[in-house]
Amino acid sequence: VVVQDVDGTNRALDAGQEGETELIAALYRQHRSSLVWHIRCLGATETEAHDAVQDAFAAALRIGRIRDQNAWYAWLRTVAVRSYRHSASRKGDPVHIWYVTVDSALTADIADSLALRVPDLAEARLQEQIVLDLLRALPKRQRLVFCLHYEGWTTPEIATELGMKEAAVRKGISRARRSLQDLIAQGGEDDC
Amino acid sequence: MTADRPQGLPIEKLLQGVREAFIARADAVFDFDSGLKDVYARARLVNSRHSADPPAADWRTATADAVQRQIDRLASMLRLIDRGYSQTAFDHLQRAMELLFEIRAGWPDNRLSRSHLMSLMAMAADHVKVADAALRSHSKLSLAEAVQTKLNDLGPISVDPIDELETLRCLTQEALNADPPAARPRLNANRIWDRGQGNR
Numbered sequence: 001v002v003v004q005d006v007d008g009t010n011r012a013l014d015a016g017q018e019g020e021t022e023l024i025a026a027l028y029r030q031h032r033s034s035l036v037w038h039i040r041c042l043g044a045t046e047t048e049a050h051d052a053v054q055d056a057f058a059a060a061l062r063i064g065r066i067r068d069q070n071a072w073y074a075w076l077r078t079v080a081v082r083s084y085r086h087s088a089s090r091k092g093d094p095v096h097i098w099y100v101t102v103d104s105a106l107t108a109d110i111a112d113s114l115a116l117r118v119p120d121l122a123e124a125r126l127q128e129q130i131v132l133d134l135l136r137a138l139p140k141r142q143r144l145v146f147c148l149h150y151e152g153w154t155t156p157e158i159a160t161e162l163g164m165k166e167a168a169v170r171k172g173i174s175r176a177r178r179s180l181q182d183l184i185a186q187g188g189e190d191d192c
Numbered sequence: 193m194t195a196d197r198p199q200g201l202p203i204e205k206l207l208q209g210v211r212e213a214f215i216a217r218a219d220a221v222f223d224f225d226s227g228l229k230d231v232y233a234r235a236r237l238v239n240s241r242h243s244a245d246p247p248a249a250d251w252r253t254a255t256a257d258a259v260q261r262q263i264d265r266l267a268s269m270l271r272l273i274d275r276g277y278s279q280t281a282f283d284h285l286q287r288a289m290e291l292l293f294e295i296r297a298g299w300p301d302n303r304l305s306r307s308h309l310m311s312l313m314a315m316a317a318d319h320v321k322v323a324d325a326a327l328r329s330h331s332k333l334s335l336a337e338a339v340q341t342k343l344n345d346l347g348p349i350s351v352d353p354i355d356e357l358e359t360l361r362c363l364t365q366e367a368l369n370a371d372p373p374a375a376r377p378r379l380n381a382n383r384i385w386d387r388g389q390g391n392r
Contacts, residue, residue, distance in 0.1 A: 007197050028228055033218035037211050047293040054227065058234035124213055125315075129287065131210045150207045 028057055034151070035080050041135050041147045044084050052084035059083075072162060134183055135150055138176050145169055146176035220307060221298055256299050259367055260359045263296045269353050272342040273323070278330035281323040288319035295364075306368055313364060317357050324354065 039049035040131040060072070118158055135143055141162075148158045155173075159166045270285045291312050298309075323333040331338065336352035 023222075024202065024231075025228055027246055029219075030226050032224070033215040034211075036218060037214050045227075046290060047297050050297045054230055054234055057231040061231060061235035124217060125291070127210050128214055129290070131207055135207075135312065150204045151211070177203055182232065185204075 014123065024057065026078040027072055031076060036076055038077055038147060038151070039080055039084050040132060043086065043136055048084055048087065051087065055083040056080035065122065105109055134180055137183060138179055142172050142176040142179070144174035150172050223298070254371050259299055259360065259363050260296050262356070263292045266353060266356045269339050269351055269356065269384055270320070272339055273335070277338055278326045281326040281330065284319040284323040284326065288316040288323070290317040291319070309364060309368070313361055320353055320357055369375060
């Protein structure tokens with residue numbers, strides 16, 4: 001593999017660097033979409049999330065040697081979140097609006113969406129929008145905890161990642177779940 | 193990310209299902225080669241393995257820029273309509289913008305299929321039309337008039353998002369139908385194709 005620096009100079013990568021290039025490509029294919037979803041859950045648009053994830057992988061490339069591959073997802077996620085927050089604050093927008101009004105008509109659709117077996121693109125988009133709206137209605141900490149939780153992180157892993165006690169993580173998950181269920185129920189009642 | 197994953201609860205199942213569907217869909221339509229090329233560019237490196245031949249790359253950049261700039265123009269108009277006009281219109285315009293940004297994010301190298309692109313475009317147009325109808329019903333203003341009201345400080349600029357959507361549709365079709373660079377004259381750099389300030 002030959003890389004070209006910004007001044008146009010070509011230089012060949014050694015075996016270690018070339019292996020790393022392949023590794024970055026593999027990491028990109030493996031994690032890019034899940035990272036985009038994670039950033040979207042924080043309130044980013046698809047484009048903002050895409051940009052933040054691209055920046056995170058660019059930062060990974062600049063850093064160089066990849067040592068602990070298992071730690072890369074968390075590292076990339078952290079950098080992507082920072083990149084999103086930085087770009088949002090640079091644009092002058094509020095970095096996060098932690099509480100938003102959830103359209104009850106949307107949440108009322110959730111029961112229908114659960115029954116969908118093979119949703120077409122429009123239905124899939126609607127489901128995504130419903131879930132994103134629901135998550136955005138949660139306070140920041142609860143949202144972060146719950147996102148990691150349903151992405152498959154264990155309670156101890158979340159506690160370590162966010163610097164919280166495990167009891168606080170469990171409480172956050174429980175409260176988030178209750179809030180989400182209330183929102184869904186509220187949507188269902190409004191629909192009647 | 194292992195072990196005690198609580199999959200049995202309905203809310204978690206719903207969220208996991210939607211997340212997995214999003215990832216599967218994004219993996220299926222996203223152009224990873226172009227994405228990696230962009231990553232290298234952002235890292236201020238160019239990887240020969242992910243570089244296209246220059247003329248084709250220039251041409252693709254020009255067509256992508258034209259579409260992306262039109263999306264930016266349209267989104268900047270739609271963004272002017274806040275909740276104060278109509279919550280329903282606002283919601284539909286937000287969804288239209290999401291779809292437009294999906295087109296923009298997936299455009300590089302035209303790897304989104306034509307049918308997918310046009311489907312996204314049609315869905316965005318539907319949302320804009322519903323927003324227009326909601327505004328007319330709620331505020332007695334068309335979408336174009338509402339945008340114009342917001343822009344009145346800038347003078348008599350004619351702005352109609354529905355017309356702009358049609359322009360975007362034409363630009364997209366032109367880009368999809370266009371011959372490769374070798375078979376057509378070079379694009380006029382002074383027209384809409386001239387390079388803008390980037391994607392953002």
